[in-house]
Amino acid sequence: MRRMDTIEWGGVQVTRIGLFENAPLTPAHFFPGTDPAQWQADRSWLAPEHWDPHADRVRIAVQAWLLRSAGRTVLVDTGLATDSARTGVPAGGPPLLDALAAAGVAAEDVDTVVCTHLHADHVGGNTVLAPCGERVPAFPRARYLFSRADLEFFDPRTLTEQPGRSAVVYAESVEPVLRAGQADVWEGGHVVDENLRLEPAPGHTPGHALLSLASGGERALFVGDVLHSPAQVRTPEVSSCFCHDPAAAARTRARVLHRAADEKALLVPAHFCGTGAVEVTRRGAHVFLGRWAAFG
Numbered sequence: 465m466r467r468m469d470t471i472e473w474g475g476v477q478v479t480r481i482g483l484f485e486n487a488p489l490t491p492a493h494f495f496p497g498t499d500p501a502q503w504q505a506d507r508s509w510l511a512p513e514h515w516d517p518h519a520d521r522v523r524i525a526v527q528a529w530l531l532r533s534a535g536r537t538v539l540v541d542t543g544l545a546t547d548s549a550r551t552g553v554p555a556g557g558p559p560l561l562d563a564l565a566a567a568g569v570a571a572e573d574v575d576t577v578v579c580t581h582l583h584a585d586h587v588g589g590n591t592v593l594a595p596c597g598e599r600v601p602a603f604p605r606a607r608y609l610f611s612r613a614d615l616e617f618f619d620p621r622t623l624t625e626q627p628g629r630s631a632v633v634y635a636e637s638v639e640p641v642l643r644a645g646q647a648d649v650w651e652g653g654h655v656v657d658e659n660l661r662l663e664p665a666p667g668h669t670p671g672h673a674l675l676s677l678a679s680g681g682e683r684a685l686f687v688g689d690v691l692h693s694p695a696q697v698r699t700p701e702v703s704s705c706f707c708h709d710p711a712a713a714a715r716t717r718a719r720v721l722h723r724a725a726d727e728k729a730l731l732v733p734a735h736f737c738g739t740g741a742v743e744v745t746r747r748g749a750h751v752f753l754g755r756w757a758a759f760g
């Protein structure tokens with residue numbers, strides 16, 4: 465398989481912007497209720513890319529997806545912050561703007577920023593520190609798409625601090641975009657352009673979204689954190705410890721996997737290692753991994 469950074473689906477060019485890989489947690493910690501014996505049974509295709517069996521750690525990638533669609537440049541998620549000096553802001557990886565520059569994209573080129581949800585590892589590159597010491601949108605010409613449900617869920621005025629909900633992350637990565645008037649807040653669904661559409665996919669967070677791509681008979685679903693590991697294709701009922709409503713996340717996961725199989729849509733999650741995206745098939749309620757995409 466020849467591996468590429470950019471693949472074309474229909475009229476849309478999709479580029480993987482890999483930031484870094486990490487292996488922070490055991491499967492039992494990452495996925496409460498998962499069966500360790502199943503990971504051993506699936507070792508032939510989970511290891512080493514998606515699970516380090518020697519250290520017993522789940523491997524995840526932090527990455528963004530860059531779409532060139534209908535004459536526009538669309539960025540899906542922005543990774544972790546890299547330039548924050550404040551405590552309570554998770555940070556890591558190379559600066560997103562450097563990774564984009566390596567792909568030939570300047571900050572001014574980005575027209576639309578899609579945040580699948582408002583967790584720290586999906587909004588960290590939304591803003592940069594200006595010389596005046598204030599945080600400002602990193603993409604000066606872009607409209608940023610936030611779901612109303614996530615904006616309300618993460619709003620510091622109603623927020624009780626708990627894992628994954630941080631007033632500091634909101635202040636650094638969301639508030640400056642609102643202040644600059646660059647946010648478009650959507651609910652129910654949102655048409656980005658003739659190829660791209662945002663839809664609710666709640667559970668991981670209340671306003672979690674997926675971005676569907678349909679162009680020239682080709683389909684893909686950018687599903688964010690609907691799933692974190694290909695192991696969940698086999699056991700969609702198992703949610704991650706980062707899911708705010710694990711039962712709702714599991715229902716959404718099953719629905720999205722069935723849809724991806726039925727529509728023959730490539731599944732593009734936020735955190736898959738390996739080549740990052742995969743086809744799925746199904747027999748009845750059971751979903752199976754198919755061919756992996758050729759991303760490098």
Ligand SMILES: [Zn+2]
Nearest residue numbers: 583585689734
């Ligand atoms: Zn995430």
